[in-house]
Amino acid sequence: MAGARSSGNFDSMPSATPPTTRSRTTKETLAPQVTAGVVTALVGFTSSFAVVLAGLKAVGADQGQASSGLLALTLTFGAGILWLSWRTRMPVTLAWSTPGAALLATAGMVDGGWPAAVGAFLMVGVLIVLTGLIPSLGKLMAKIPTALAQAMLAGVLLPLCLAPFKSLGTAPALIAPVLLCWIVLTKFAPRWSVPASLLVALAVIGIHIVSSGVQIPAESLLPRLEWTTPIFSVEAAIGLALPLFVVTMASQNIPGVAVLKSFGYTTPWRPSMLVTGAGTVIGAPFGGHAINLAALSAALAAGEEAGKDHGRRWIAAFVSGWAYLVLAAASAALVTVVAAAPPGLLEAVAGLALLGTLAASISSALAVAEERIPACITFLLAASGIAFAGVGAAFWALAGGIVIRWVLKDREPRNVA
Template identity: 80%
Template sequence: MPASSLHTGQPRPASASRQLSRPLVAGIVTALVGFTSSFAVVLAGLRAVGATQEQAASGLLALTLAFGLGVLWLSWRSRLPVTLAWSTPGAALLAGTGVPDGGWPAAVGAFLIAGVLIALTGLIPALGKLMAKIPTALAQAMLAGVLLSLCLAPFKALGTAPLLVAPVILCWLVMMKLAPRWSVPAALLVALAVIGIYIVVNGVDIPVNRLLPGLQWTTPAFTPTTVAGIALPLFIVTMASQNIPGVAVLKSFGYTVPWRQSMLVTGAGTALGAPFGGHAINLAALSAALAAGEEAGEDRGRRWIAAFTSGLAYLMLAAFSAALVTVVAAAPPGLLEAVAGLALLGTLASAIASALAIAEERMGASVTFLIAASGLSFAGIGAAFWALAAGILVRWVLKNREPQK
């Protein structure tokens, strides 16, 4: 055998296999981390605005199907590692809002309006420019205020049920040291183990029919208070905390997001999923780096395969949505909220840092944060709207005050 053939036989297929396996693995990891690290937040948000267990399960399924299919379409068409996710900050906003006037149907109507607004940012450039005029410090302060009560939940639960919550927090802390990316998924696994033990010890009955996924229709209702108190804050926090950072993350890896297509897909996906309980989908921010970075392979032109694979993985994870909701519903009080709070600690820290980064913006941001955290409700409209309105007012007054002589 000629010596040259020894160098042209095996190495090439092995190299090709490695080039394909890396984006495939990266895509699966993206889906696992994206789903397990924040689904507890989504459930907490949907239940807080009036969803029953079945409606929350339907919402989780609708969201996962919507952004899973959206990722497949966007990544295939653009050949870019574009990934989508549900709006975790939006779910946190819902968790601090409470049941609106009109109940769950009114919340669903607000989700639909938020979806329309997201789609319009892709169709009407002026709307995107208007969004850009909202001060980042105030938007992040509003988000931080909304997150505060959820992030306090693990430590409040530690005082009421230390034997149940302590293992979850300890696991999270250890994994933050060893493998930060997997800290929340690992904490979730420990929480599920705790729930399993709790179910067995207390003889909790779990209906088998609730383990199967299914979509449940809710006819949307529209009220002025939910438009102002849920739809607009949900739109703002999703754009400011997910879509805009998602564009920045991909840009940092040298990719330009197809903005118009992405907004149309996420807006339409949100609107279509709303009657089934889905609150909002958007460009992925944190998990986007997993599919766009070097972990998805050295060949930047093939990293779209990681995003496409994550879309397939999300569709498979959707099959477990009802089972997760059913198991979590049997959890002891405070455990789900504890996992959700741990999942949001990093987001809270980033939001506070961004809100207070500029000295001139700190007073307006502080007022926004405090009102959002207070849970203020006036005229049927929740704290998020009033927080942003008050922050803009304070910022305007202080920006236009006459200098002291």
């Protein structure tokens, strides 16, 4: 694991921005960092919050609990970004686990309902903390074949990514404008394709609310945290917590390390795991499923758009943390408006948001010829939605893929002397 050797001591981390440089910082020189930070937050939040809502509702959250979960996630990783970027002087950004939310959307309710799902979220946070404290656990995670982890993710994403096209057949007047906007922006401004599609969807929802006379209570627009006492069960641990942990680590944390490395930064692995793990534990009773290192949006704060001065790009991450905290205040209003959406519209936006991740997962899963058969079986098991003993398809997909991989590898012809 690329960042597993990073020091966990904040005081030992060199400051990327010398004090003399910081004292000369002016309003003009901060413009690129401030702009990049705000864009990072806007893109990160708007491009996937629909996936988070779909996931939380699928495992039993009502509207208030889903709103609380979205708020808890945004608050915890926003605060985590502020802490990590300030202490490390590196553009470390965090996010909610979008692949994890997609997994929740396809896993459905576990035995025990929403409280059991919250218990699973809490277990994920503990596992992430242990990953930061125990190097061997990180090494164990790294031993999970990349092809199988990506195939499992692709299988989980497939039903969600089919939603826009299924909805297009049942409600073309509602879905077509969203899909058309996404296609045009993917061509000319890919970064803004999903946020722009969301704006079109919100416009469609607004028209629907006005035309149907739906009444929205004013109190539902105010952000509010709702406590849920967690319930712990073996089924939730195996069927929800373990797959959620694996997906979060393999599809968010490890790629997040790679993104920062591509821009010349060494991720502070242990502090990052401790902060995201603790944040997940704190947010879990309020409905937050998992927070982690940002992957795709991390490039916005760490790249050239955050300024030419490599040592000042941490400011972009710091600004994004504050921007996320501002966006948290709008979370309840978004959930309330989305709750009034016509059937299929939210799922369509979530599916469009995940198409890029699906394509990347399939490509990674099939990249190595020797891994293709186990990866295909893993993909099909995950996409099938099969469940045994109350344990969902994601666990059985990964377990089945590992078994098939071992069987096929054992059957390889041996050289005879």
